[in-house]
Each structure stands twice: as structure tokens, then as C-alpha cells.
Amino acid sequence: xxxxxxxxxxxxxxGSSVKVSCRASGxxxxxxxxxxxxxxxxxxxxxxxxxxxxxxxxxxxxxxQGRVTITADKSTSTVYMELNSLRSEDTAVYYCARSRAPGLxxxxxxxxxxxxxx
Amino acid sequence: DIQMTxxxxxxxxxxxxxxxxTCQASQDISNFLNWYxxxxxxxxxxxxxxxxxLETGVPSRFSGSGSGTDFTFTISSLxxxxxxxxxxxxxxxxxxxxxxxxxTKVDVK
Numbered sequence: 001x002x003x004x005x006x007x008x009x010x011x012x013x014x015g016s017s018v019k020v021s022c023r024a025s026g027x028x029x030x031x032x033x034x035x036x037x038x039x040x041x042x043x044x045x046x047x048x049x050x051x052x053x054x055x056x057x058x059x060x061x062x063x064x065q066g067r068v069t070i071t072a073d074k075s076t077s078t079v080y081m082e083l084n085s086l087r088s089e090d091t092a093v094y095y096c097a098r099s100r101a102p103g104l105x106x107x108x109x110x111x112x113x114x115x116x117x118x
Numbered sequence: 119d120i121q122m123t124x125x126x127x128x129x130x131x132x133x134x135x136x137x138x139x140t141c142q143a144s145q146d147i148s149n150f151l152n153w154y155x156x157x158x159x160x161x162x163x164x165x166x167x168x169x170x171x172l173e174t175g176v177p178s179r180f181s182g183s184g185s186g187t188d189f190t191f192t193i194s195s196l197x198x199x200x201x202x203x204x205x206x207x208x209x210x211x212x213x214x215x216x217x218x219x220x221x222t223k224v225d226v227k
Contacts, residue, residue: 035216045162045205045218061215062119095161103209103216104152106173108161
């Protein structure tokens with residue numbers, strides 16, 4: 001069984017950074033890509049970017065270009081998403097999601113709430 | 119970016135009713151469309167991929183159809199556990215970003 005376990009909730013000040021982790025277990029890490037999708041409370045889903053660890057390939061949504069860094073540590077089967085220059089509008093639940101095929105999210109982490117507040 | 123729209127934004131139906139949700143893409147995405155179910159406080163769950171293929175373990179009352187720009191998601195007989203928000207999502211190859219529809223909230227009348 002595949003599990004994606006994310007790090008805990010965060011409270012951050014505007015202008016700071018947050019780094020969220022997502023550890024994968026139960027299946028081959030290198031054979032998949034992993035995306036980050038966020039959801040502002042009460043709103044819809046927004047794709048931020050993805051990493052394919054085996055190729056070290058990263059694709060980011062233009063909206064987050066320059067503010068988001070997605071990395072992976074193959075030794076621990078963990079992917080990370082760091083978001084910089086936080087603003088109140090970044091308050092959201094951040095999900096990691098695995099793709100067994102391009103664009104198809106078959107497993108999701110439990111979500112990490114990030115609150116940006118002064 | 120490919121824009122996705124869904125209708126209705128919400129609906130109320132009785133248990134046993136047939137429920138239909140439509141999703142429209144701003145350009146041709148072939149059959150590169152997925153449907154997800156999300157319950158409050160939970161991550162989304164993949165139900166349908168490639169517009170019409172049922173994910174393993176998903177009940178057969180869920181189905182999807184369509185291609186190009188117009189897609190339909192159907193619950194043939196609404197069950198209490200189907201109360202959730204449903205999202206479509208496109209993944210046209212090499213056309214980033216991946217985008218979701220705004221969601222359709224389904225509840226019981």
C-alpha cells in the first residue's frame with residue numbers, strides 16, 4: 001500500500017518561507033513523479049509544480065515561478081516544496097500527490113495547513 | 119493556460135437519483151481528463167481517468183464520458199457516501215500548468 005505522509009502544520013510571517021515535506025512509502029519512489037497541489041480554505045485545487053526524481057526534472061506553474069522550489073531526496077523517498085516570500089493569500093492546505101502516469105494523481109498526502117499571518 | 123469550467127457549481131439530489139456534472143475545457147484536450155472526489159478535510163480521491171476509465175476499486179455507479187472540450191461525469195444512483203465535491207482536471211501532454219475545474223458540490227436534498 002502506498003502512503004504519502006506530509007509534515008505538520010505551519011504558521012509563518014509574511015515575507016518568510018515555508019518548506020513542506022512528503023515522504024513516500026510502499027512503492028518504488030523513482031518510478032513516479034510527485035506534484036504539489038494547494039487548496040485555499042473553501043476554494044478549489046491549484047497545481048503548483050512537480051518533480052520526477054529519476055530524471056531530476058522539475059516543472060513549475062508559471063504563477064509560482066521564482067517563488068517555489070521542489071526537490072527530492074531519493075535516499076529517504078521524500079519530496080519537498082519550499083515557498084518563499086509568503087503572503088496572506090498563500091494560506092492554504094498544501095498536498096503532495098503521486099502520478100503513476102502524466103497528470104494523473106493516484107495517491108495523495110494528508111495535506112499540510114500553512115497559515116501566513118502577521 | 120487551459121481553463122476548466124464545471125456546471126452546476128452545486129446541486130442537491132435525493133438518494134438513488136442520477137447525478138450528472140459537466141466539465142468544459144477552453145481548448146481541445148482529447149481525453150486527457152480526470153475526475154476526483156473530495157470530502158471535507160480529506161485529500162481528493164481519483165475516480166475516473168482518461169475521461170472514462172474507472173479507477174480500480176471505485177464503484178461502478180460512477181462513470182465518465184466525453185472528449186475534446188466537453189465531458190460528463192455521472193453517478194447512476196446517488197448514495198449517502200457520495201456527498202462530496204467533485205473536480206475535473208485536465209492534463210494535456212506538455213501543456214502546463216495542469217488545471218482543475220472549480221468543483222461541484224453534491225449534497226442530499
